[in-house]
Structures are given as C-alpha cells and as structure tokens.
Amino acid sequence: MADTYDLVVIGSGPAGQSAAELAAFLGHSALIVEQGEPGGAVTTTGGAPTKTLREVALALASDRRTAANDRGTRPLDDALGVLRARTLAVCRSLQSGVRRQIEARGIAFVEGTARLSSNREVVIDRSDGTQLSLTARAIVLATGSRPARAAGVPFDDPDIYDSNEIFTMPRLPDDIVIVGGGPVGVEFATVFTALGVHVTLVDPNDQLLSNMDGELAGVMTEEFTRRGVTLILKARVASAFRRDGRLTVALSNGAPLTPAAVLFAAGRAANTAGLGLDRAGVEIDQRGRIVVDRYYQTTCPGIYAVGDAVAPTLASIAMQQGRAAVCHALGLVFGVPVDRSASAAVYGLPELAGVGATEEETRQSGIPYVVGRADLSETARGAIAGRGGRLKLIVRADDRKLLGVHCIGDIASELVGMGHVVLHLNGLVDVFLTLALNTPTHSSAYRAAAIDAMEQLAVMAGRPAWTISQSIASPVAARHPNGAAR
Numbered sequence: 361m362a363d364t365y366d367l368v369v370i371g372s373g374p375a376g377q378s379a380a381e382l383a384a385f386l387g388h389s390a391l392i393v394e395q396g397e398p399g400g401a402v403t404t405t406g407g408a409p410t411k412t413l414r415e416v417a418l419a420l421a422s423d424r425r426t427a428a429n430d431r432g433t434r435p436l437d438d439a440l441g442v443l444r445a446r447t448l449a450v451c452r453s454l455q456s457g458v459r460r461q462i463e464a465r466g467i468a469f470v471e472g473t474a475r476l477s478s479n480r481e482v483v484i485d486r487s488d489g490t491q492l493s494l495t496a497r498a499i500v501l502a503t504g505s506r507p508a509r510a511a512g513v514p515f516d517d518p519d520i521y522d523s524n525e526i527f528t529m530p531r532l533p534d535d536i537v538i539v540g541g542g543p544v545g546v547e548f549a550t551v552f553t554a555l556g557v558h559v560t561l562v563d564p565n566d567q568l569l570s571n572m573d574g575e576l577a578g579v580m581t582e583e584f585t586r587r588g589v590t591l592i593l594k595a596r597v598a599s600a601f602r603r604d605g606r607l608t609v610a611l612s613n614g615a616p617l618t619p620a621a622v623l624f625a626a627g628r629a630a631n632t633a634g635l636g637l638d639r640a641g642v643e644i645d646q647r648g649r650i651v652v653d654r655y656y657q658t659t660c661p662g663i664y665a666v667g668d669a670v671a672p673t674l675a676s677i678a679m680q681q682g683r684a685a686v687c688h689a690l691g692l693v694f695g696v697p698v699d700r701s702a703s704a705a706v707y708g709l710p711e712l713a714g715v716g717a718t719e720e721e722t723r724q725s726g727i728p729y730v731v732g733r734a735d736l737s738e739t740a741r742g743a744i745a746g747r748g749g750r751l752k753l754i755v756r757a758d759d760r761k762l763l764g765v766h767c768i769g770d771i772a773s774e775l776v777g778m779g780h781v782v783l784h785l786n787g788l789v790d791v792f793l794t795l796a797l798n799t800p801t802h803s804s805a806y807r808a809a810a811i812d813a814m815e816q817l818a819v820m821a822g823r824p825a826w827t828i829s830q831s832i833a834s835p836v837a838a839r840h841p842n843g844a845a846r
Contacts, residue, residue, distance in 0.1 A: 373400020375667035376502030379682030498689035505668035508627035533620035540626030705773035716764035732813025740800030
C-alpha cells in the first residue's frame with residue numbers, strides 16, 4: 361500500500377470500477393475502497409441478482425407446469441431455497457470476476473469504510489480493524505444508492521421488505537403487495553407471479569412504467585392483468601401496520617389491503633451518509649445527493665461524484681460518468697462523451713425496453729413524426745417460438761431521422777441494441793432497409809417497422825405508391841418525404 365495515489369475511488373460498482381480502470385490503463389496509480397463485495401449493487405442486490413431470480417423463477421414455473429401435466433401440480437415449497445442458491449452462486453461468480461479484473465489492471469483494493477478529510481485526504485477504517493490515511497490527487501465518490509424507505513412504515517416487521525431484504529424472505533407468501541410500478545416492482549411482480557403468488561401492485565402514477573413508452577407500457581399492463589396481477593394505480597401507501605395480528609396496508613384512496621407480505625420497491629436514496637462531506641466542503645442537495653458540475657466535480661476541487669450518488673441512473677450511464685470524471689480530474693486532453701440517449705430495459709414478463717424519445721415526448725415537442733410498427737409474431741423467429749411482441753420506431757417526418765426505438769417481447773432488451781446504434785449515430789430509418797439481417801431472427805422486424813414508417817411518410821407527402829419501392833431500392837437517394845433526391 362502506498363500513502364499517495366493519483367486516484368482514490370470510493371465504491372467498486374460499475375461507475376467506480378470504470379473510473380479506476382481508465383486511470384490505471386493510462387499509467388496512473390489508482391485505489392478502490394469498498395465496504396462490501398466488489399461490484400456494488402449490480403453484483404449484490406440489484407441488476408444481476410434480480411435478473412437471476414427472474415430466470416430461475418420462470419424455469420421453476422415451467423417445471424411446475426410440466427409436472428402438472430404429468431402428475432399433478434408439483435409444490436414449490438423448496439422454491440426459495442433454489443432461488444437463493446442460484447442467485448448467490450451468480451453473485452459470487454460476478455464478484456470474483458470484478459475482483460480479478462481489478463487485480464489484473466494493477467488497481468489497489470481495500471475493504472473498509474472510507475470518509476473524507478481535508479486536503480484530499482481519505483481515512484479508511486479497514487475490515488480488519490486497522491485504519492489507513494491516504495492522500496489523492498483526485499477522489500471519485502461512486503457510493504451508489506439504497507432502497508428509499510417510506511416514513512412511518514415499520515420495516516422491522518418480519519413481513520415488510522425493501523428490495524434489498526426480499527432475498528431473506530423465509531417462505532413464499534400466498535399473496536404480496538408490491539409498492540412501486542417502476543422497473544424493480546415489475547420485475548419482482550414477474551418473479552412472484554411465476555411462482556404462483558398473487559400480486560397486487562400499487563403505484564401513484566396513472567400508468568405502469570411511467571418513464572417508458574406509453575403504448576407499450578399499456579401492453580405490459582394488459583399482460584399483467586391477463587396473468588392475474590391486481591393493479592391499483594393513482595394510489596399511494598398511507599401506512600402499514602398490524603391489526604389483530606394481520607398485516608394491513610392502508611392506501612390513499614381509502615382501500616385497505618391485508619396481504620401476507622409487502623415489498624416496497626419505489627425510489628432510491630443516495631449513499632452519502634458518513635462520507636465526511638461537510639468536512640471536505642462537498643455540498644449535497646435537499647435529497648442527500650451530491651451536487652456536481654458538468655464535469656462531475658463537486659463543490660470541492662479535485663473531488664468528483666458519479667452514478668446514483670448524484671442522481672438515480674443506469675449502470676451503463678454511471679460507467680461513462682466515471683470515465684468522464686477521471687478525464688477531467690487527471691487533466692487528460694481527450695474527453696469521454698456520456699450517452700444522453702441510453703437504453704433502458706425492464707426485465708418483466710415480457711421484457712420491455714426503449715432508447716431515445718418516446719412517442720409522448722415526441723408529440724409534446726411538436727416535432728412532426730410517424731410511428732413504424734412491427735408485430736414480432738409475424739417474424740419467422742416469432743412464428744417459430746409461438747410468441748409475439750411489438751417493435752416501434754419513432755421517425756422524424758421531415759428528414760426520416762430515427763428518434764426512438766421501443767420494444768416489448770421476449771428479448772426486447774437485446775433487440776433495441778441495433779436501433780440504439782443508429783440513433784447514436786443520428787442515422788435515418790432508411791438504414792434498416794439496406795441491412796441483410798439474419799433470418800429467422802426477431803431483428804428482421806426492423807425492416808417491417810421501417811417500411812411501415814416510410815409508407816406513412818409517403819401518404820403524408822401525397823406520393824404515389826410506386827415511390828415507396830423506389831425508396832426501398834435506393835434509400836440513400838430518396839431522403840425526403842416529397843421524393844426529392846439530394
């Protein structure tokens with residue numbers, strides 16, 4: 361261990377790891393301090409664990425259906441044990457992988473709790489009881505977040521959980537109330553319904569997944585209703601308590617619920633307590649999030665903050681923020697652009713994913729647009745699998761520029777990737793007509809959706825039908841709805 365480093369990173373999640381890796385790659389000394397396991401929430405309670413739960417739950421449900429057809433319904437009394445074992449195995453594997461990556465890149469790693477002092481000094485209380493004091497040329501705070509807890513809710517009740525604690529559930533409840541209709545709530549609703557648990561999902565918004573494309577969120581709502589999920593929208597949890605030994609949830613609309621368990625999966629709170637921010641001169645806002653400038657530098661020069669410590673964000677965005685902060689902190693002449701149109705995915709049943717502008721956002725902006733749609737069940741791959749879905753392309757009407765890509769279906773999170781690249785490059789929808797995509801694949805839906813969009817553009821411009829085939833044959837030459845070639 362050295363006494364001085366070019367970069368000290370507090371937190372080993374995607375943002376912290378990527379920041380330290382860039383510094384080390386460019387020859388700077390770097391140290392990561394982590395109080396838990398390497399990898400942050402992605403490898404412990406967040407991304408990977410919840411997705412693992414989903415996959416195992418779906419597999420168990422499939423086994424149960426097979427057993428029901430052969431010998432009657434197989435009980436799932438041991439389901440939680442199977443879920444926990446598989447989830448733990450995946451977490452341990454990913455954590456080991458992160459540790460190996462950190463070591464391979466020559467980054468120092470300390471297990472312990474860090475706090476800031478003056479003059480860019482970091483004090484570390486190590487897990488073995490010893491204490492270290494280090495100085496750094498630059499410090500990056502990548503401490504992540506934790507589930508937000510509603511005031512007045514007794515989380516010490518054995519049947520009330522947040523999204524971190526749900527992994528400790530001792531038995532499957534007969535029914536559960538999930539508070540929060542965002543990605544986390546939808547994903548856990550998928551897990552529990554797959555295991556045969558009745559789910560009531562409560563959310564204050566007027567639609568499920570309020571940050572996703574409204575049309576496809578509506579399709580997800582219909583699917584959840586078909587699967588027996590009770591949706592209560594435009595309602596908040598006023599309180600939760602025990603009445604005559606029975607767990608009771610009181611809603612803002614006056615309706616009481618009496619489930620066997622409750623999961624709160626709404627909102628995140630930044631992990632900034634105990635960091636010594638006041639002593640270092642680092643300001644936070646009213647919600648406890650660290651205030652930064654465009655370079656992710658805090659109010660104390662040389663100290664940076666990224667990821668959920670600044671504002672809730674995706675792991676993919678946090679990684680870019682970490683690298684961008686290091687570029688500025690170490691005076692590197694090049695910069696790292698942060699993708700302002702990152703793709704987001706909800707790993708429900710089915711998956712829902714999107715990148716770029718939603719139709720609602722495009723409509724509100726006043727930009728003229730059309731929507732090209734394709735039914736995934738009409739692709740060869742969809743017909744083979746016997747399952748459907750929808751791909752939706754938002755296209756600017758005056759220049760055919762792709763504005764947004766949204767999808768619901770089995771592999772929506774993967775399928776939006778190709779559209780993300782075109783969107784990132786400010787490409788035109790025409791490109792999907794020039795790609796010789798593999799078949800049978802779901803990605804062939806891009807061509808169908810592009811043709812649908814171009815047909816609408818032709819109608820808007822009053823073009824004859826034959827110009828559609830001309831555009832498909834030579835999309836680069838026909839860039840405008842009126843058919844005028846450049």
